[in-house]
Amino acid sequence: MPRPETDMEAKRQQIMEAADQIIQDKGAISFTMTDLAAAAGMSQSNLYRFFESKDALAEAMAGEWFADLEVIMRELVDADMPVEEKLFAFFARRLEIKRARFEEDPELFASYMELGDEHFEVIKGYVDLADHYMATILAEAMEAGYFKGLELDAVVSLVNTMMQPFCNPKLMMQMMHLATEDRLRQVIGTILTGLNANASQRAMDGKALHVVG
Structure with a gap:
């Protein structure tokens, strides 16, 4: 008789917790499924x-990492609020979660970034989804x-x-002290008021003059 789904999910969660510990101890690239089986107290089969x-494991762990972030983005797209505040909240609410995770365990945070690098094709779908939600808000703007x-x-x-510094976890690790909500609000304000075709052309012209000079 197949095991109940709830038991299966509980065991999957236990395995992912064991993977967390191994990643923290050995790094994402170094650990193997053999290591994980031993840590979880089961045979490799x-x-x-x-x-x-390992890709399937990385996908499940990525799903947990992005779950709260995806809820925030989905809710904001449908929120009845000024688009200026919506765009700010789109970054600010996710920034708050990422900062809390980093401060709770910087080494594990860094190891997850390593895991993401190793299995980028697995997480690319989540990155593309974030771009989709952002594009929806920008279209509203x-x-x-x-x-x-x-x-x-x-x-x-351009906005990406x-x-x-406010959404790329690897860059945030180096600039966490600068990625504040006050700075974020200033940047969002600058983007909304200054980003247009004329400003972009002026920037290109200035760059060309600098190269010629």
């Missing part, structure tokens, strides 16, 4: 009943009159570049 590969003369794809790319 039994472990593969729950996770068929365009309807409100912001980013005149720019295409949505260009706005998404400017917001890296």
Whole structure:
């Protein structure tokens, strides 16, 4: 008789907790499924009943990492609030969660970044989903009159570049003391008031003059 799904999920959670400890002790790249089976107190063949590969394990762990962040993004897209505040909250609420995780255990945080690098194709879907939610909010801002003369794809790319210190976990580890909500609000304000086709052209012209000089 198959084991109840609740038991299966409980065991998967236990295995992921064992993986957390191994990653913290040995690093994400160094640990193997053999290590994990030993830490979880089971045979390797039994472990593969729950996770068929290290990629599958990484995907499950990524799902847990992104779960709270995805809820925030989904709720904000549907929220009835000014688009200016919505764009700020889109980054601020996720920043708060990431900062709390980093402060709770910086070494484990760094190990998760290593795991993400090793299995980037696994987490790419979550990154693309975040871009989709952000694009939805930016499109709403365009309807409100912001980013005149720019295409949505260009706005998404520019905003992604400017917001890296507030959303890229690897960069945040180095700049956590600078990634404050006050600074974030200033950056969001600058993006909304200054990002448009004319400003982008002026920046390109200035860069060209600098190269010529």
